[in-house]
Amino acid sequence: MRIAIAGLGNVGAATLRLLRAHADLLKVRGQEITVVAVSARTKEKDRPCDLTGLAWEDDPLALAARNDIDVVVELIGGAEGVAHDLVRASLTNGKHVVTANKALIAAHGVDLAKNAEEAGLNLSFEAAVCGGIPVLKTLREGMAANRLSSVRGILNGTCNYILTRMGDEGMDFATALAEAQQQGYAEADPTADIDGGDTANKLAILSALSFGLAPDLESIFVEGIRPITPSDLSDAAARGGRIKLLGIATHGEQGLVQRVQPVFVPLSEPLARVGGAFNGIEIEGDFVGTVFLQGQGAGGNATASSVVADLLAIAHNHHSFAFGVAAKSLA
Amino acid sequence: MRIAIAGLGNVGAATLRLLRAHADLLKVRGQEITVVAVSARTKEKDRPCDLTGLAWEDDPLALAARNDIDVVVELIGGAEGVAHDLVRASLTNGKHVVTANKALIAAHGVDLAKNAEEAGLNLSFEAAVCGGIPVLKTLREGMAANRLSSVRGILNGTCNYILTRMGDEGMDFATALAEAQQQGYAEADPTADIDGGDTANKLAILSALSFGLAPDLESIFVEGIRPITPSDLSDAAARGGRIKLLGIATHGEQGLVQRVQPVFVPLSEPLARVGGAFNGIEIEGDFVGTVFLQGQGAGGNATASSVVADLLAIAHNHHSFAFGVAAKSLA
Structure with missing residues (x-):
C-alpha cells in the first residue's frame, strides 16, 4: 500500500513515526505500508519526523494526481478549502482517503461518502472523533x-x-x-x-x-x-x-x-x-x-494510532461504509 | 445469509430475539440474516424465543452437514465434546463459525483458526470475551x-x-x-x-x-x-x-x-x-x-449483541483473522 500524507503537524509527524517504528508489525497485521509523498505548508521546518526519501509536493492537490499512490491521508484540517478539495480530488482520482478532519466530515461527510461509495473506495475517519479511541x-x-x-x-x-x-x-x-x-x-x-x-x-x-x-x-x-x-x-x-x-x-x-x-x-x-x-x-x-x-482523545501519537488503524482496515479490504447506512436509510 | 444456531440457552434465545426484532436494521447494515435451523438438548421446553418455522436437529452435528447453511453459531459451550466437534465439522464443511465459547477458543483456538484460514472461512468469537463489549x-x-x-x-x-x-x-x-x-x-x-x-x-x-x-x-x-x-x-x-x-x-x-x-x-x-x-x-x-x-460482560442480550455483530462482519466479508497474526509470528 502506497500512501501520501498531506499535513505534517503533530498528527502527520506521529503517523510517519508510527509507520516507521512499526513497519514489521504492520506488514504482519495487514500489508506493507510505504509512504511515497508528503505535503505541508512549509518545507523547511524542524519536524519530529524523518522525511528522507519521501517525495515532496508543495501543492497538496498534487498528491491526489500522482499515479503512485493508493491512499491519501488528509491531516490538514478545516471544513473548507484545500482539505476539502484534496479529499474530493483524491476520491475522484481513485484513491482511498483517511482523514482526521472532523470539521470536514461533519460538514461534507455525506457527499464525500457518496463519492467514495460510488467509486468503491474507503473514506475513513476514525481519527476525527476522540483521537485514539476506536x-x-x-x-x-x-x-x-x-x-x-x-x-x-x-x-x-x-x-x-x-x-x-x-x-x-x-x-x-x-x-x-x-x-x-x-x-x-x-x-x-x-x-x-x-x-x-x-x-x-x-x-x-x-x-x-x-x-x-x-x-x-x-x-x-x-x-x-x-x-x-x-x-x-x-x-x-x-x-x-x-x-x-x-x-x-x-x-x-x-x-x-x-x-x-x-x-x-x-x-x-x-x-x-x-x-x-x-x-x-x-x-x-x-x-x-x-x-x-x-x-x-487527542495528541499526535494517539491520533496516529487511529489513522494507521484505518490504513490497516483498507489493507484488509475492510470496506468501511462511512455514511452508507445513512445514505440508504435516508434514500 | 442463512444460519444455524446450536444451543438455545440465554444467549441462543436472545440471539433469536435480536435477529427477529432487528431484521430490517440488519438488512440495511449488512445483509438479511435468516435462521434456518436450530438444535438444543431438549426440544420441548419453554423458551423465551419463537422457534416457529425453524428446522430442528436433535444432533447439533447435523447442522454442520446441512447444505442450506452459511454460518453455524455455536452456543453450546465447553472446551471438548460436541461444541468442539461441531465447530470443527462446520469449518470442514465450508461454513463460517461464530461462537461465544471461551473455553473452546482458549483450548483449541489456534488449530481451529488454522482450519478456518486454510478454508477461507471466518471463525469469530467476540462474544466469548466480555459479552457485549467489543x-x-x-x-x-x-x-x-x-x-x-x-x-x-x-x-x-x-x-x-x-x-x-x-x-x-x-x-x-x-x-x-x-x-x-x-x-x-x-x-x-x-x-x-x-x-x-x-x-x-x-x-x-x-x-x-x-x-x-x-x-x-x-x-x-x-x-x-x-x-x-x-x-x-x-x-x-x-x-x-x-x-x-x-x-x-x-x-x-x-x-x-x-x-x-x-x-x-x-x-x-x-x-x-x-x-x-x-x-x-x-x-x-x-x-x-x-x-x-x-x-x-454477560447476559443473553448483551452477548447476543456480539454474536450478531460477528454475523454482520461476515456479511461484509470482513475476514476476521482470528489467530492469524499468532500463526504468522509463531511460524
Whole structure:
C-alpha cells in the first residue's frame, strides 16, 4: 500500500513515526505500508519526523494526481478549502482517503461518502472523533446489532483539561486556559475548543453514525465553558459530582436531539471520572446496554494510532461504509 | 445469509430475539440474516424465543452437514465434546463459525483458526470475551497500529457482583454467592467463575490476540475469590480502593506474564469503579496509551449483541483473522 500524507503537524509527524517504528508489525497485521509523498505548508521546518526519501509536493492537490499512490491521508484540517478539495480530488482520482478532519466530515461527510461509495473506495475517519479511541468502529461494527438510543461524551480534551484544573486547583478559567496553552493542550486561538464547536463537530459525526442519519450541525444547541467559574466546580463537588462539557445526542420519539453543554455529572457515572485531557464516551444500545470507552482523545501519537488503524482496515479490504447506512436509510 | 444456531440457552434465545426484532436494521447494515435451523438438548421446553418455522436437529452435528447453511453459531459451550466437534465439522464443511465459547477458543483456538484460514472461512468469537463489549475488535482492529504491552480487566461478572455486594453490604462470601445464584448471575456450580477458571480462559484469548501468541492457559497463575472476607474489602475501602478479581497479562522483556488474582485497585483507577455484574478492560498500547472499555460482560442480550455483530462482519466479508497474526509470528 502506497500512501501520501498531506499535513505534517503533530498528527502527520506521529503517523510517519508510527509507520516507521512499526513497519514489521504492520506488514504482519495487514500489508506493507510505504509512504511515497508528503505535503505541508512549509518545507523547511524542524519536524519530529524523518522525511528522507519521501517525495515532496508543495501543492497538496498534487498528491491526489500522482499515479503512485493508493491512499491519501488528509491531516490538514478545516471544513473548507484545500482539505476539502484534496479529499474530493483524491476520491475522484481513485484513491482511498483517511482523514482526521472532523470539521470536514461533519460538514461534507455525506457527499464525500457518496463519492467514495460510488467509486468503491474507503473514506475513513476514525481519527476525527476522540483521537485514539476506536469509537466509530465500536458504534458501527461492535454495536451494529443494536438500535442505539443515545451517545454522551467528553469529546474535547482541551475543555476537560481546563475544567479538571479549575476543579482540582481552584484556578479561574483564564489561568487554566493559559496553562493549557502552555502545555500544548490548547491552540493559540482556543475558540473552537472552549466555545464547543469542536465538540459539536464530533457529536454530529457520532450521532449520524449512531442513528443512521446525515450529520446535522445546524440543529445542535452549543454552549461552551467560558462562563464556568471555580465556584461552579466547587458547588458541583459539594453536590457529589463534576461539571463536564458533554456532547449529548439522543434519538427517540422526539427524533434527534443534540446538545453541547457543561453538565453536572454525578461521581457515580464513569464520565465524571474522566480527568485531564482524556475523552470518554457512553453509548446506549437496546440489546447491549451501555458501553463506555475512555482514552486519549487527542495528541499526535494517539491520533496516529487511529489513522494507521484505518490504513490497516483498507489493507484488509475492510470496506468501511462511512455514511452508507445513512445514505440508504435516508434514500 | 442463512444460519444455524446450536444451543438455545440465554444467549441462543436472545440471539433469536435480536435477529427477529432487528431484521430490517440488519438488512440495511449488512445483509438479511435468516435462521434456518436450530438444535438444543431438549426440544420441548419453554423458551423465551419463537422457534416457529425453524428446522430442528436433535444432533447439533447435523447442522454442520446441512447444505442450506452459511454460518453455524455455536452456543453450546465447553472446551471438548460436541461444541468442539461441531465447530470443527462446520469449518470442514465450508461454513463460517461464530461462537461465544471461551473455553473452546482458549483450548483449541489456534488449530481451529488454522482450519478456518486454510478454508477461507471466518471463525469469530467476540462474544466469548466480555459479552457485549467489543474488546476483541478493539484489540485487533482499533488498536492494531500499536505494540500492546498489557491487558488488565474485570472479566467475570459473577465475581465482580459478589465482591461488589460483599463490599457494599458487608456480606460474607457464601451469602453473596447465594444471592448471585438467586439473581441468575451465578451458576448452580459456580466453580468456573469463583475459582478464576472463566477469567483465565478469557485472559488467555485476550493475551494471545494482544501479543500475537497462541493462547497459553497452562502458564496462567490462577487464584479465585473464595478466600476473600468482608474485612478484606473494608480494609481495602479504608485504604482508598476496592478488591477486584483481575485478569492481568503483560508482555515485555520477561515475555508473557499472565495471572488471575484478587487485586487491590485504588479508586483513582477506572477498574475500581466497575461495579456489579459489569466488566471492564484496560489495554495499553505504545502509541495510543491506555484505552478503557466498560460494559455488560454477560447476559443473553448483551452477548447476543456480539454474536450478531460477528454475523454482520461476515456479511461484509470482513475476514476476521482470528489467530492469524499468532500463526504468522509463531511460524
